[in-house]
Amino acid sequence: MLREMGPTGWWPADGPYEIMTGAVLTQNAAWGNAARSLAALRDADALDPYVVAGMDDAMLQRLIRPSGFYRNKSRTLRELSRWYIDRCGGSPEGASGIPDAELRGELLALFGIGGETADDLRLYVFDRRAFVADTYARRLLEFLGFTVPAGYPRFHAAIEPPVLATSLDVAELKEFHGLIDEFGKAYRDDDAKAESFLASWKIRHSV
Numbered sequence: 172m173l174r175e176m177g178p179t180g181w182w183p184a185d186g187p188y189e190i191m192t193g194a195v196l197t198q199n200a201a202w203g204n205a206a207r208s209l210a211a212l213r214d215a216d217a218l219d220p221y222v223v224a225g226m227d228d229a230m231l232q233r234l235i236r237p238s239g240f241y242r243n244k245s246r247t248l249r250e251l252s253r254w255y256i257d258r259c260g261g262s263p264e265g266a267s268g269i270p271d272a273e274l275r276g277e278l279l280a281l282f283g284i285g286g287e288t289a290d291d292l293r294l295y296v297f298d299r300r301a302f303v304a305d306t307y308a309r310r311l312l313e314f315l316g317f318t319v320p321a322g323y324p325r326f327h328a329a330i331e332p333p334v335l336a337t338s339l340d341v342a343e344l345k346e347f348h349g350l351i352d353e354f355g356k357a358y359r360d361d362d363a364k365a366e367s368f369l370a371s372w373k374i375r376h377s378v
Contacts, residue, residue: 172350172351172354172369173346173350175368176350176353176354176357178346178349179346179349179350179352179353180349181345181346181348181349181352181353182291182295182345182349185218186218187262187263187295187296188218188219188220188255188261189209189213189218190291190292190295190296191220191251191255191292191296192209192212192218192223192248193205193206193209194288194291194292194295194296195244195247195248195251195283195284195288196208196209196235196238196244197238198240198244198283198285198288199239199240200238200239200240204237204238204239205237205238207237207238208234208235208236208237208238211234211235211237212234212235215230215234217231217234220252220253220255220256220261221252221256221261223248223249223252224249224252224253224256226249228245228249231245231248231249232245235248243282243283244283246282246283247281247282247283247284250281250282250283251281251283251284254277254281258277263296263297263298266297271293271299271300271301274293274297274299275289275290275293278292278293285323286304286323286324286327287303287304287305287323290302290303290304290327291303294341294344294345294348295345298341299341300335300339300340300341300344301331301335301344302327302330302331302334302335302344302347302348303348304323304326304327304330304331305348305351305352306355307351307352307354307355307356308326308330308348308351309326310355311351311354311355311364311369312330314361314364314369314373315369315372315373315376316373334347354367354369
């Protein structure tokens with residue numbers, strides 16, 4: 172995938188807090204709509220955990236409205252920002268002493284943070300080795316002939332251990348996720364995937 176598609180440079184952002192915010196805003200939303208909300212926050216000088224943590228609720232909801240579900244997302248952003256400040260001092264380095272499993276558990280305990288978002292944050296904000304078992308990953312593995320468990324928790328539990336058993340480092344895991352998502356966007360259904368460069372790989376490695 173890297174040879175055929177080139178580096179993706181994913182996640183596109185100007186710093187870890189913007190990644191954190193984007194991961195929440197893109198939940199159940201097209202990236203274009205999440206980007207509009209990010210732009211509104213940027214224009215308001217609000218891409219800052221301290222600003223968001225203390226922002227008026229109506230103002231925050233207005234700024235992030237383009238991404239949809241803005242009431243719930245405003246609560247999630249506020250709780251996540253307060254946790255980031257209180258637990259990490261507003262910096263990814265502040266979480267360096269938190270073990271991987273504990274970090275994931277704390278993220279999942281926050282309102283509106285599910286498995287996919289928690290894994291996005293572990294990988295892209297906190298630079299932990301992680302695999303994001305999202306819909307694009309599911310569709311890709313199903314196309315390649317693998318049996319994929321239903322639901323994010325079971326899929327993640329099944330796929331992350333073998334991925335992390337490889338030698339892929341954090342930077343490579345970030346790129347791997349980006350390639351999977353970009354492939355999924357370029358080849359949206361099985362017919363399109365069957366015309367892709369991975370079709371011959373599937374034949375050679377039939378499972």
